[in-house]
């Protein structure tokens with residue numbers, strides 16, 4: 001922007017041309033262009049994974065992926081949002097499932113189709129080592145899977161691009177659940193806090209909170225965020 005004049009750039013949303021202010025995120029450009037985001041939009045801050053987007057720059061063959069709330073528009077990009085990737089998500093009963101690699105392969109047999117192409121890693125907007133956590137899954141190193149995938153936002157882009165049709169994010173989710181349920185065990189701090197709540201230690205505060213209206217709760221949240229920000 002120069003002297004208060006906003007520079008408009010052309011972009012293509014689902015094939016239709018729009019002009020939007022330079023510097024907007026894809027998410028804001030969609031809204032500027034009149035799209036009402038009832039799906040494919042959540043936190044607006046890069047943590048919920050709801051806004052997976054595919055785009056291509058004019059003159060290039062490559063399809064790029066990103067989160068709409070984190071990716072800034074460029075002149076003449078062609079984009080479409082993927083509000084949901086209909087990837088396979090197995091059903092299981094966590095407490096009855098022993099945490100071993102054989103079980104994972106029985107639940108997600110497509111796991112063994114991984115050809116080590118690394119497309120998933122290149123597709124991940126969180127820069128996670130997706131292929132490495134899939135390899136760790138196959139060799140039963142669940143701790144490594146947890147550490148490598150803990151920042152996954154479940155956007156589904158790795159699954160959307162995987163040529164072997166794996167859903168890495170759902171496989172890692174299963175491992176993290178198994179790890180928490182069977183390997184790490186119960187947190188003593190959580191157990192203690194739950195006992196305190198049951199014993200009524202926080203009853204007065206909880207009752208007060210339950211009587212507040214939405215704006216009061218929002219103000220408390222904002223104050224907490226400000227305190228956290230000041231502490232960083």
Ligand code: SF4
Nearest residue numbers: 114115117118120162
């Ligand atoms: S994209 Fe699919 S096949 Fe390629 S490394 Fe990742 S999980 Fe394996």
Ligand code: SF4
Nearest residue numbers: 124152155156158169
């Ligand atoms: S691992 Fe897959 S689902 Fe998770 S953030 Fe990366 S691309 Fe998205």
Ligand code: FES
Nearest residue numbers: 042043044049069
């Ligand atoms: S809206 Fe939540 S990650 Fe983009």
